Amino acid sequence: MARVVVWHVPVTVTGRTTALRLFRLRDGRRCAVGFSSAAALTDLLGAGQAAVELGEPALRALTAPLGVRDLVLDPRLVAPPVADGTTRPSAADRPAAQLQRR
Incomplete structure (x- = not known):
């Protein structure tokens, strides 16, 4: 019998109530x-x-x-990284639109 690998x-x-937390891929599709x-x-x-x-089969069965x-x-x-509010963003971290203002 094949051993099922367990995932966290x-x-x-x-x-x-306990619910699976789903995420999104870069293209917007949901994923487990x-x-x-x-x-x-x-x-x-x-x-x-x-x-x-x-196990992967259970995870796939729950999300299908x-x-x-x-x-x-x-x-x-x-x-x-998300700024924690304790440091100011550097010029390199600011959006390009803000860097072009004069």
């Missing part, structure tokens, strides 16, 4: 995300991110009725 899947917990370890999930999404352990076909395993952050 981010969820949202509201009261007694799984991580090979709890540490990988924490590194990307933070220590407060709730997660469940699911929602029209979600894509599964991203061990994603990496592709967005620019």
Whole structure:
């Protein structure tokens, strides 16, 4: 019998309800995300991110009725870092339109 690999899947917990957390690909399509370890999930999404352990077949079965076909395993952050408000953005961080004003 084949061994099912277990993925750490981010969820949202509201009261007694637990829901899979879905993400978007660069082209806007929704996708499910799984991580090979709890540490990988924490590194990307933070220590407060709730997660469940699911095998890939279960994750695909849960997302298929929602029209979600894509599964991203061990994603990496592709967005620019969000400013925390303690530092001012440098000229290089400002949009080009602001740099062209005189």
